[in-house]
Amino acid sequence: MLACAVHDYAVDVVHLHGLDFLDYLPAGNIPVVVTLHLPLAWYPKEIFEIRREHYALVCVSPSQAETRASDHTGDARCLVIENGVDLDRFHPASGKGNYAACIGRICPEKAPHLALEAAEKSGMPLYLAGAAFGYESHRRYFEDLLAPRITAPHKFLGQVGGRAKRNLLAGAQCVLVPSLAPETSSLIAMEALACGTPVVAFRSGALAHLIEHGVTGFLVDSVAEMAQAIHQTQELNPAAGRRGAERRFSASRMANRYFDLYKSLITTGSTQVRTEALCLAN
Structure with missing residues (x-):
């Protein structure tokens, strides 16, 4: 063709x-x-x-x-x-909710179970959104390791997009990116910053370049550090994330x-x- x-x-x-x-x-x-x-x-x-x-x-x-x-x-x-990302589609909310968000593919290398562990340690509800692809290993990961642990106050939202996704990002206290893969980029991190929402992530590939540590979010090396950083995001200025997105993304x-x-x-x-x-x- x-x-x-x-x-x-x-x-x-x-x-x-x-x-x-x-x-x-x-x-x-x-x-x-x-x-x-x-x-x-x-x-x-x-x-x-x-x-x-x-x-x-x-x-x-x-x-x-x-x-x-x-x-x-x-x-x-x-x-x-x-x-x-299209900055006209993502905007900061007037206030932040009492939850952390994690959005992405449900698979072992994206490691949403680590976001759940961090949220449990911090006492912050986690709203998890995404879908497992049709691979057997991904399905078993979700059904055996992840789903049994998603109990109140945590929520599994399934796959979200459009306005629902934008509202989820903008309303979150922070967005967690616990990926273990060598990320070449992260649209979710960029979209979160465009919404003025801090990002807490492992130092996986490009994430170390996308996040300004202590300004637009935090880079961490363990679940314990992620749990601590969830609380620290309350001290960050949402406008800093938005300015960073406008300047770079x-x-x-x-x-x-x-x-x-x-x-x-x-x-x-x-x-x-x-x-x-x-x-x-x-």
Whole structure:
């Protein structure tokens, strides 16, 4: 399908996102941007060795870019453009509720059971939202380890989105991100900060870059530290999180950086036409 589109239309830039993008990388010298959303170790090292004039790899956080292994020594251009969220959709609430929130996939590596343990230690109700994918290990994790422990005052809300998700984030005293995975980014953390809600998270991958410790939230190394930080979030100014999101995590900032990258890759011969298109997109 992609090959047909490139053949049939005057395509300026192809922007790819899949882990398997090498299988359908367009032939020729059409400009290509590839956003690497997953840990770099998951990609074949050949992606860094492609010799192509108009080709750029994009990491979604500085911490992800720092994991580029020493054996990934190719000449491919690799930039960092952090993810962003629509700040017009997320706003601080007039007040905070008496609960901590945890939102995300229900699976062992995201470790919501650790958020539940921290909430129990702190005496703060946890409102857990998310869904287990169809994997047997994920289902058993939820049914055997997590569900039996979600008793009052804690709540399991299932999968939430739209206004319900925004209200949950904005009303929380804090948002817990207990992930054990090497996170390359965290949209939930960004959305929480846009709502003026502090984030308490383990130092997993990009989370250490997203959270300003003691300003927009806390970075912790254990369940005990997470429990203590839940209470400490009451001392943080919600406006600091919102200001941080406006400065670093706006979707418009992200989009403009991608447009600048597209523009830099487009061949000189078509600069005038394509610049007009990019300006319209802005």
